[in-house]
Amino acid sequence: MRPFKYTRASDAMNAVSTVSATTSAKFLAGGTNLLDLMKEDVERPTELVDVTKLNFAQIKAANGGVSIGATAKNTDTANHPLIRQNYPLLTQAILASASGQIRNMATNGGNLNQRTRCSYFYDVAMPCNKRTPGTGCGALDGVNRNHAIFGWSEKCVATYPGDMAVALAALEATVKVQTKDGTERTIAFADYHRLPGDAPEKDNNLNHGELITSIELPKNNFADKSYYLKVRERASYAFALVSVAAALETKGNVIENVRLALGGVAHKPWRALEAEKFLKGKAATEVNFKLAAEMEMKTAKPLEYNKFKVELGRRAIARALMQAMNGGKA
Amino acid sequence: MAEDFDELNAVELTADETALLEDLPELSEIGEARRKFLGQATALGLGALALNLLSPEQVFANLEIPADAVFAPVQVENGVKVAMKINGAEKSLNVDSRMTLLDALREKLNLTGSKKGCDHGQCGACTVIVDGRRVLSCLTLTASCEGKQVTTIEGLAKGDELHPMQTAFIKHDGFQCGYCTPGQICSAVALMNEAKNGEASYVTVDVRGKARSIQLSDDEIRERMSGNLCRCGAYPNIVDAIREVHTGKDVAQKWQFAGETETALFENSVSEDAKQ
Numbered sequence: 001m002r003p004f005k006y007t008r009a010s011d012a013m014n015a016v017s018t019v020s021a022t023t024s025a026k027f028l029a030g031g032t033n034l035l036d037l038m039k040e041d042v043e044r045p046t047e048l049v050d051v052t053k054l055n056f057a058q059i060k061a062a063n064g065g066v067s068i069g070a071t072a073k074n075t076d077t078a079n080h081p082l083i084r085q086n087y088p089l090l091t092q093a094i095l096a097s098a099s100g101q102i103r104n105m106a107t108n109g110g111n112l113n114q115r116t117r118c119s120y121f122y123d124v125a126m127p128c129n130k131r132t133p134g135t136g137c138g139a140l141d142g143v144n145r146n147h148a149i150f151g152w153s154e155k156c157v158a159t160y161p162g163d164m165a166v167a168l169a170a171l172e173a174t175v176k177v178q179t180k181d182g183t184e185r186t187i188a189f190a191d192y193h194r195l196p197g198d199a200p201e202k203d204n205n206l207n208h209g210e211l212i213t214s215i216e217l218p219k220n221n222f223a224d225k226s227y228y229l230k231v232r233e234r235a236s237y238a239f240a241l242v243s244v245a246a247a248l249e250t251k252g253n254v255i256e257n258v259r260l261a262l263g264g265v266a267h268k269p270w271r272a273l274e275a276e277k278f279l280k281g282k283a284a285t286e287v288n289f290k291l292a293a294e295m296e297m298k299t300a301k302p303l304e305y306n307k308f309k310v311e312l313g314r315r316a317i318a319r320a321l322m323q324a325m326n327g328g329k330a
Numbered sequence: 331m332a333e334d335f336d337e338l339n340a341v342e343l344t345a346d347e348t349a350l351l352e353d354l355p356e357l358s359e360i361g362e363a364r365r366k367f368l369g370q371a372t373a374l375g376l377g378a379l380a381l382n383l384l385s386p387e388q389v390f391a392n393l394e395i396p397a398d399a400v401f402a403p404v405q406v407e408n409g410v411k412v413a414m415k416i417n418g419a420e421k422s423l424n425v426d427s428r429m430t431l432l433d434a435l436r437e438k439l440n441l442t443g444s445k446k447g448c449d450h451g452q453c454g455a456c457t458v459i460v461d462g463r464r465v466l467s468c469l470t471l472t473a474s475c476e477g478k479q480v481t482t483i484e485g486l487a488k489g490d491e492l493h494p495m496q497t498a499f500i501k502h503d504g505f506q507c508g509y510c511t512p513g514q515i516c517s518a519v520a521l522m523n524e525a526k527n528g529e530a531s532y533v534t535v536d537v538r539g540k541a542r543s544i545q546l547s548d549d550e551i552r553e554r555m556s557g558n559l560c561r562c563g564a565y566p567n568i569v570d571a572i573r574e575v576h577t578g579k580d581v582a583q584k585w586q587f588a589g590e591t592e593t594a595l596f597e598n599s600v601s602e603d604a605k606q
């Protein structure tokens with residue numbers, strides 16, 4: 001690991017100014033991804049500003065919904081009574097991710113900013129436009145089994161690896177950010193992460209030095225019928241091949257409102273808007289779920305080694321919706 | 331025996347090695363200590379050897395390194411002062427900002443129970459308990475541990491009395507090579523509290539249920555212990571050990587030492603074989 005200066009921030013504005021002042025400075029929260037990337041020489045910060053002592057760990061009712069602090073741990077968020085009761089989809093998504101140890105360390109803000117696990121990104125001997133812009137994409141014509149089937153570009157076919165963010169996309173959360181001029185701004189979740197386009201080095205729309213302070217969950221009526229389904233190569237402690245955050249609001253058997261977001265298939269959590277559009281106002285039946293899944297996956301553009309994700313995605317969407325109808329029981 | 335040692339002593343050194351020994355008397359002392367140890371292995375305890383050996387830090391501190399040498403050992407860079415409680419004892423350290431908690435435990439505090447498996451947060455061998463929560467010490471910067479309470483595998487027993495989880499791992503043979511064991515046990519100990527607090531997991535049937543103390547099924551134990559890999563595959567026995575501590579009820583051992591009956595049966599079958 002390369003040398004870096006370590007400081008503990010005691011004040012948010014100070015932390016933001018310190019990181020803003022140096023392009024190679026970074027915030028350190030749980031460190032579960034950043035430290036790993038530093039050991040791999042992928043991330044090379046010259047300065048780390050530890051933000052875990054800042055007062056952003058609260059989880060509280062706010063504006064009819066719930067506000068979750070950026071430095072609250074994943075474990076505490078998943079298990080908070082307000083989240084378990086009102087946003088079980090988020091609880092399930094967090095608990096589907098990583099391991100008990102890592103969820104005890106990882107923070108909500110850091111979780112959003114974790115980087116892709118694309119093996120070409122991780123291997124500094126390989127070309128990667130995300131790691132070193134202009135070097136090419138090793139995965140495009142390489143081993144791309146774990147890569148994107150939606151929204152990729154010639155520059156980058158990496159996927160966003162997280163689970164929590166997939167649920168947050170379905171819940172239409174907003175991200176609160178402290179900017180370097182001392183003001184606060186909010187980013188709609190759909191606009192938080194980016195598609196790779198011509199600038200895959202940018203995972204999200206945060207400006208350098210901006211600090212996430214909280215994630216806001218709006219009130220919804222999905223708590224009775226939602227489910228996070230994660231399909232992976234082993235039963236636990238593995239990244240998703242495909243994951244689905246499904247949430248339904250029904251009246252009788254008619255779908256009044258539906259949200260679907262997919263993980264493991266794109267550079268950002270992928271809202272399945274085609275499927276949502278199809279389902280709204282239709283009967284909540286397995287046939288309709290399958291038709292909706294079909295409709296969404298028809299737009300997929302798989303790569304050489306991840307064609308299986310299209311069929312997997314189709315089945316996962318239908319199954320997640322069925323589980324959601326079943327009260328989201330595991 | 332005596333000849334063997336003469337042979338060891340007579341090993342010829344290359345020109346480089348001789349030069350190094352001349353520059354670095356400590357190394358030759360270690361060499362002598364090694365030979366002395368081999369010669370008096372029965373008379374000397376391992377502790378005596380340890381006393382004779384210098385730590386790598388001491389040896390490197392006296393090395394004169396050419397300025398252009400790329401392998402030059404560095405002293406602490408970007409030092410950070412950290413005070414924390416480790417297994418109940420206050421420790422103050424001045425560490426390189428890069429030093430992980432795992433390295434601080436092993437290299438600075440001589441607590442080598444926590445193991446470095448993958449060093450990338452994928453195996454769980456380095457699991458320790460910080461402020462009551464199991465975490466990965468390989469992905470924790472020591473610098474970030476100011477004011478924290480760390481419990482390692484060395485801190486679980488009370489004197490000579492093992493922690494119940496340690497006893498259960500022995501009873502159920504919850505290991506083979508033992509490398510992942512300190513991490514497994516620390517993880518399992520912290521898990522007992524998570525269950526008591528009613529924390530949910532991905533396989534919990536209804537996460538909306540009130541958080542109250544829960545009885546973990548074997549599936550729950552497996553899911554919650556998935557961050558600790560065991561390449562020997564002792565998983566079934568690890569689950570037995572954890573279930574025993576979790577339920578407080580005796581779980582039958584899957585193995586037993588051979589008793590008189592088994593020994594007799596075995597001898598009988600051997601002699602039957604011999605007849606055929």
